[in-house]
Amino acid sequence: MDTIASLFSFITYPVSWVIVQFHTLYGAIFGDDTGWAWGLSIVSLVVLIRICLIPLFVKQIKSTRNMQVLQPKMKAIQERYKSDKQRQSEEMMKLYKETGTNPLSSCLPILAQSPFFFALYHVLSAIASGKTIGVIDQPLLDSARQAHIFGAPLAAKFMDSPAKVEALGASLTDVRVVTAVMIVMMSASQFFTQRQLMTKNVDLTVKTPYMQQQKMLMYIFPLIFAVMGINFPVGVLVYWLTTNVWTMGQQMYVINQNPTPGSKAQNQYLERLLKNVTAHGEVRGRTRRNTVKRIVAKGSDRNDIERKFITGLAKLGLAAQEDGTVTKSDTALAEAEGGSAQKRQQPKRQTKAKRQSGTTQTGAAQPGAAKETDSTKSEAKTSLQKQDDKPKPAGKPASGSSRQAKSGQRRGPQRPKHPSKK
Template identity: 90%
Template sequence: MDTIASLFSFITWPVSWVIVQFHTLYGAIFGDDTGWAWGLSIVSLVVLIRICLIPLFVKQIKSTRNMQVLQPKMKAIQERYKSDKQRQSEEMMKLYKETGTNPLSSCLPILAQSPFFFALYHVLSAIASGKTIGVIDQPLLDSARQAHIFGAPLAAKFMNSPAEVEALGASLTDVRVVTAVMIVLMSASQFFTQRQLMTKNVDLTVKTPYMQQQKMLMYIFPLIFAGMGINFPVGVLVYWLTTNVWTMGQQMYVINQNPTPGSKAQDQYLTRLLKSVTAHGEVRGRTRRNTVKRIVAKGPDRNDIERKFITGLAKLGFAAQEDGTVIKSETAAAEAEAGAAQRRQQPKRQTKAQRQTGAAQAGAKGADSAESDSKTSLQKQGEKPKPAGKPASGSSRQAKSGQRKGPQRPKHPSKK
């Protein structure tokens, strides 16, 4: 880890400068040598970096959605050119170019954060070793080494020896407890972030291998970060926990305000939008108007959730317009009522078991009817119907299966 961090040493000076500026601000409030001053400086560094990465996050969302839409086409290309890998790659690149999709865009926020993450790790490692780095001079170094977060020094690690922890002025138990709690919270936030993406913001009408891969990553990533976390200093754990919480909140906002079409989140969003239109008689908010505008523009290509929303508006007497607004329309309400009446008149679809039961009952009724008709015809001819179960006697007895017709040979006395 130290070797990797040294590769990003060129950015340690800007990172250390930003931390020192925030430390000056928080030190005036909480004290220069407190864990609050240094801990909040790291948190503020995360917030500043994530605000700068918002455009990349938006690009990541668009790329992820485009990849979900393209999965059926990608699978068709793989099946068509499965024996020609070169042609398969060419067709994939052509598809990406036509749709303006970049598969690496979903990794951009993580890749952009990596230099800052390793630079911070390099700074904290230097503090743990008692070395000045960047703009952190000896007085700031001494202050940072005295700062503790819930009894754990910023530069302490879960795997430190008792002697190393004692040199930082803390106990091994405090360091192990604090780092273990932070590792669990870091892994849990990573898992919940991925889980809400898979359960709420995925198009449920498209089943692709991409969804299975994301589901596997939902369980693998937290385990990876938990394994790496035991070698992270407390300050880096603060950084990573903060960025995970930020990602979780940012993603929650996007899911609630701009969900993926066809997902469970879209159904919940359009339900809330329908209630808002019912209460106010209009579409309030630019974002909501843009949503209605996109649904209207789709026309017959709308999914079931979007058609349900348009039908709900029509039942309320509203018609969605191309600019995203709604207007009162008696025609829309009449058409919706006529469609509902037509659906009520249609017979309910029977299950397979009900259809089999009905066929059996019809067959039994047919057999009873045939037997009744036979009895009626015999009675009209003056003949009495023969009781069932009694064999006919004499020459009128029918031969059983496997026996010859005509007179039978008498049985041997021993067989009587």
């Protein structure tokens, strides 16, 4: 970890400068050597970084949704060109280009945070070793080494030896209890963030391997953080726990205000929107109007949840407009009432016994037809007898009946072959 952190040493100066500026602010309130001053400085560093990364987070959401929509097409390409990997890759890149999707966009926030994360780790490792780094001079270094969060020094780790912990002025028990609690909270926040994404903000109508992959990551990521967390200093655990809580809150906002089409969250959102329109008779708020505008623009491509919302408006006598507003419409109400009418039921399939009994009754109800059938049968029988009475050609055995004719021959008496064909 120290080797990786040293690769990002070029950014340790700006990171240490930001921490010192926040420490000056909080030190005036809580005291320079307190854990509150240094801990809140790290928390403020996280908040500042995450605010700067909001555009990347928006791009991540769009990329993730596009990937979910493209999963059926991607699966079809894989099955069609499963024996030609090069053609498969070309078709995938063509699909990404046509839809404007970048698979790496979903990883941008994590990749953008990595330099700051490792730079902070490098700064805290230097504090634990008693070395000045960046803008942290000797007085600030002594102040940081004295700062404790619930009895654990900022630079202490779960796996530190008792001698190293005592050198930082703390007990091994306090350090391990505090770090263990923070590791559990960090892993739990990561699990909850991924879980609410899978259970609420995924299109349930699309069953693809991508969903199974995300479900596996829901359990794998917390385990990875738990294993790595025992080697993180307390200050880094504060950083990572803060960024997980920020991600969880940011995602909850997105799920509630801009859910994925076809997801459980969209159903809940449109139900709340319908209640709001029922109470006020109009769509309030630019975000809500934009939602209605997108649903109207879809036309026949709406999913079941969106069609249910439009039907709910129609039952209120309202029609959604292209600009996202709603207006009163008697036609919409009539269409809703017509759509809610009971559908014509298909006749039930009868059993074999009932069909046979029905056929027998039909035959009994039409005696004339039965007589006609009997007379037809008798005429056919008479004609067959006449054909049997005709003299048969000599030298040819009697054929008996038409059932004994060979396959491919006409039934009844055969026409004699022409002498040239004998």
